Amino acid sequence: MLAPGDWIAVKTPGGGGYGPATERDPAMVERDIARGYYTDVEAVRLFTRTHAAAAESRISRSGSCWHLFGLSCAALRRRKHVSKRRSIMDERTIPSDAEFWTRARRHLLKYGGEFVDFVPVRAEGAFLYDDAGRRVLDFTSGQMSAVLGHSHPEIVATVRDGIGRLDHLFSSMLSRPVVDLAEALARLVPQLPKVMLLSTGGEANEAAIKLAKLVTGGWEVVGFAQSWHGMTGMAASATYKAGRRGYGPMAMGCFAIPAPNAYRPRFPGVDWQTELNDAFDLLDRQSTGNLAAFIAEPILSSGGVIELPAGYLAALKQKCIERGMLLILDEAQTGMGRSGTMFAFERDGVVPDILVLSKTLGAGLPLAAVMTTDQISQTADDRGFLFYTTHVNDPLPAMVGLKVIEIVRRDGLAARAGELGDRLKRELLSLKQRYPCIGDVRGRGLLLGVEFRALDRNENHSARSLSDAVTEKALRLGLSANIVRTGGSDGVMRIAPPLTATEAEIDLGLDLLDAALEQMLEKLPRVHAAE
Numbered sequence: 192m193l194a195p196g197d198w199i200a201v202k203t204p205g206g207g208g209y210g211p212a213t214e215r216d217p218a219m220v221e222r223d224i225a226r227g228y229y230t231d232v233e234a235v236r237l238f239t240r241t242h243a244a245a246a247e248s249r250i251s252r253s254g255s256c257w258h259l260f261g262l263s264c265a266a267l268r269r270r271k272h273v274s275k276r277r278s279i280m281d282e283r284t285i286p287s288d289a290e291f292w293t294r295a296r297r298h299l300l301k302y303g304g305e306f307v308d309f310v311p312v313r314a315e316g317a318f319l320y321d322d323a324g325r326r327v328l329d330f331t332s333g334q335m336s337a338v339l340g341h342s343h344p345e346i347v348a349t350v351r352d353g354i355g356r357l358d359h360l361f362s363s364m365l366s367r368p369v370v371d372l373a374e375a376l377a378r379l380v381p382q383l384p385k386v387m388l389l390s391t392g393g394e395a396n397e398a399a400i401k402l403a404k405l406v407t408g409g410w411e412v413v414g415f416a417q418s419w420h421g422m423t424g425m426a427a428s429a430t431y432k433a434g435r436r437g438y439g440p441m442a443m444g445c446f447a448i449p450a451p452n453a454y455r456p457r458f459p460g461v462d463w464q465t466e467l468n469d470a471f472d473l474l475d476r477q478s479t480g481n482l483a484a485f486i487a488e489p490i491l492s493s494g495g496v497i498e499l500p501a502g503y504l505a506a507l508k509q510k511c512i513e514r515g516m517l518l519i520l521d522e523a524q525t526g527m528g529r530s531g532t533m534f535a536f537e538r539d540g541v542v543p544d545i546l547v548l549s550k551t552l553g554a555g556l557p558l559a560a561v562m563t564t565d566q567i568s569q570t571a572d573d574r575g576f577l578f579y580t581t582h583v584n585d586p587l588p589a590m591v592g593l594k595v596i597e598i599v600r601r602d603g604l605a606a607r608a609g610e611l612g613d614r615l616k617r618e619l620l621s622l623k624q625r626y627p628c629i630g631d632v633r634g635r636g637l638l639l640g641v642e643f644r645a646l647d648r649n650e651n652h653s654a655r656s657l658s659d660a661v662t663e664k665a666l667r668l669g670l671s672a673n674i675v676r677t678g679g680s681d682g683v684m685r686i687a688p689p690l691t692a693t694e695a696e697i698d699l700g701l702d703l704l705d706a707a708l709e710q711m712l713e714k715l716p717r718v719h720a721a722e
């Protein structure tokens with residue numbers, strides 16, 4: 192407990208010395224700021240705002256990166272339980288927060304567990320900021336979508352311009368941005384020149400599956416047992432990762448096969464080709480001969496960042512051809528460069544019959560696309576394909592999609608995702624060497640997963656507890672990452688920073704994760720000592 196007149200330490204840029212920032216190496220100061228440190232001026236401002244206290248700044252003699260602030264009595268009355276050496280990032284409960292959460296609890300329907308204990312009022316680039324000026328590095332790109340970071344100036348300009356010119360139209364009325372975007376997408380995947388623009392991933396998968404059913408005449412749909420394709424009708428029926436219980440029957444004719452998992456093989460020693468053959472053998476026994484489509488993510492993200500091994504997609508496509516099924520690839524998260532190529536399927540040289548893009552196509556704004564061949568489009572048209580929605584082919588999101596493609600291509604962001612991803616993965620692997628609670632590091636480009644493993648049988652040392660504790664700690668330190676659980680994997684941290692993140696931001700994320708792991712394990716002295 193602090194007493195009046197005590198001092199609290201706040202991390203500020205060191206820059207190799209402890210004089211005023213102006214006297215330090217500007218490059219070093221800039222690096223520290225990129226790593227999340229506050230400048231001394233910022234820190235004084237934030238601290239006085241948070242505590243309504245006239246804080247006096249004094250530079251620490253013991254460490255170049257710290258400033259000390261004297262606490263007034265008023266500050267102590269407001270913050271009774273501030274420990275002596277907490278980062279300013281840890282100052283969580285301020286009066287406006289409490290009021291906000293009371294209103295949130297009173298009026299918001301929960302849709303997926305607890306809300307995150309950080310309330311951004313602004314987001315820019317790779318960072319989120321709350322109203323006390325605390326910033327959090329966004330290592331999930333929002334909901335795995337903001338490939339250009341937040342509020343990219345060119346996207347902001349595009350939306351500002353578009354909303355004032357051409358926002359939304361009657362669904363059968365076309366506009367230039369829509370045709371331009373369809374053409375731009377077709378240039379990226381010339382084999383799939385027919386495009387329909389929608390809003391969300393679930394909706395676009397719905398359209399893709401309907402298209403496959405109409406064109407094949409079948410109605411059975413197969414997916415992976417760790418899949419996530421959306422929350423609506425058919426998309427939810429093809430989603431096996433979560434959400435199947437409590438809602439009555441799913442669509443008839445839905446089947447799942449296991450996705451290959453090198454870290455947790457279903458049958459150790461059995462290769463993926465044998466597993467795939469076996470799965471299709473089982474499928475053939477259950478099918479009524481009406482198979483319409485297989486829907487797959489090239490990297491199963493919500494399923495625990497499971498990357499399909501090289502060769503798998505080609506084998507899967509062959510299985511589909513043999514049965515007259517269409518292959519639908521859902522590149523909601525992997526599209527637009529995240530995996531190191533514009534689309535993840537490019538690594539395998541396998542073009543699907545239907546490609547579904549969402550999330551990353553709008554870089555965080557609601558935009559999705561269904562792309563297919565001339566032949567499929569013709570058959571669908573002949574049979575009266577109907578997918579008429581309010582926002583189909585809306586001009587404003589189309590303008591955004593066009594700009595996203597332009598930026599991703601112009602700035603070489605797919606290659607950048609590959610390079611940054613290699614750097615990030617290398618460092619995550621070195622964290623794995625140092626922390627026994629990390630069992631596996633996997634993924635491709637800037638879609639990576641860190642799988643936690645139990646340290647022993649103690650419930651507090653389970654993969655679930657450890658991954659939760661690290662994520663919570665990381666958020667306190669200023670890093671937002673996300674844990675997914677599936678089947679045998681009890682805690683996989685998904686790491687998917689914006690493709691525009693700087694090297695310094697990637698390093699900052701690693702530093703923060705490292706610190707979170709260290710601090711979390713410090714609380715488990717018995718385990719730590721045993722290791």
Ligand SMILES: Cc1ncc(COP(=O)(O)O)c(C=O)c1O
Nearest residue numbers: 391392393419420421488521523
């Ligand atoms: C691979 C994949 N497909 C589809 C969806 C559903 O997208 P939406 O939430 O936009 O409907 C998601 C959402 O997480 C996803 O990860």
